Amino acid sequence: MDLGIRGKVAMVAAGSKGLGRAAALALAAEGCAVSICGRGAEALASTKAELEALGVPALAVAVDVAKAADLVRWHQETIAALGPVAILITNTGGPKAATFDNLSDGDWADGVDTTLMNVVRMTRLVLPGMRERKWGRIVHITSLVAKQPYPLLTISSTLRAGLSGLTRTLALETAAEGITVNALLPGHIMTDRQHHLADVKSKAEGITVEEHFLRQAAGIPAKRIGEPAEVGAVIAFLCSSPASYVTGQSLLVDGGLVQGTF
Numbered sequence: 001m002d003l004g005i006r007g008k009v010a011m012v013a014a015g016s017k018g019l020g021r022a023a024a025l026a027l028a029a030e031g032c033a034v035s036i037c038g039r040g041a042e043a044l045a046s047t048k049a050e051l052e053a054l055g056v057p058a059l060a061v062a063v064d065v066a067k068a069a070d071l072v073r074w075h076q077e078t079i080a081a082l083g084p085v086a087i088l089i090t091n092t093g094g095p096k097a098a099t100f101d102n103l104s105d106g107d108w109a110d111g112v113d114t115t116l117m118n119v120v121r122m123t124r125l126v127l128p129g130m131r132e133r134k135w136g137r138i139v140h141i142t143s144l145v146a147k148q149p150y151p152l153l154t155i156s157s158t159l160r161a162g163l164s165g166l167t168r169t170l171a172l173e174t175a176a177e178g179i180t181v182n183a184l185l186p187g188h189i190m191t192d193r194q195h196h197l198a199d200v201k202s203k204a205e206g207i208t209v210e211e212h213f214l215r216q217a218a219g220i221p222a223k224r225i226g227e228p229a230e231v232g233a234v235i236a237f238l239c240s241s242p243a244s245y246v247t248g249q250s251l252l253v254d255g256g257l258v259q260g261t262f
Contacts, residue, residue, distance in 0.1 A: 004242065
């Protein structure tokens with residue numbers, strides 16, 4: 001299937017590793033020019049080289065997504081190097097993993113900055129241009145905890161659910177302007193974040209990380225932990241021309257783990 005996005009410019013936050021990297025590579029494979037940001041120079045350079053090897057222009061910018069000025073600079077550099085932004089993938093590492101009683105006001109404030117406000121700020125930057133051109137795709141990478149909260153992920157569960165609300169409200173505002181806004185809710189996908197959570201949970205349960213992963217896979221209907229490329233493929237479709245009638249959705253990619261009907 002031709003996704004109809006060849007030549008479009010995509011910004012992918014935290015695009016040097018994990019799910020962001022998977023999204024960037026999937027979009028580049030469809031012919032998009034891709035701008036990624038991240039904090040590690042080595043990972044940024046490596047992923048930029050992978051994107052260019054797919055035959056597309058690429059840009060890698062060192063950015064702290066919690067800093068508004070950094071996001072503005074990234075957006076400006078993207079436009080200068082690649083052109084107007086048609087696709088935005090928001091993506092951040094998860095906030096502190098802890099139960100409610102072990103979270104301070106500072107933990108909550110940090111979570112809001114790193115998980116919610118950066119999404120608001122990135123969206124605010126690209127939306128005017130999308131509206132002017134009557135075409136745009138915004139996908140927020142969040143988490144299955146938006147639909148199935150988990151006690152250890154108190155802040156993430158709270159804020160990811162809020163991002164689903166933002167996804168729906170912004171979709172209602174922009175649907176008539178050729179812009180779609182969706183959230184993608186990954187389940188257990190083998191990324192650095194997954195390894196970090198496995199370390200936290202295995203220590204709490206008194207088991208090894210290997211035992212934790214085995215138990216985790218056994219509880220998934222697909223009987224395995226997902227791969228980043230599987231998430232990237234779904235993101236590429238949500239950004240496509242054929243997906244023009246899909247908006248306001250919070251789509252699970254979780255191997256069947258969340259079993260609710262809504």
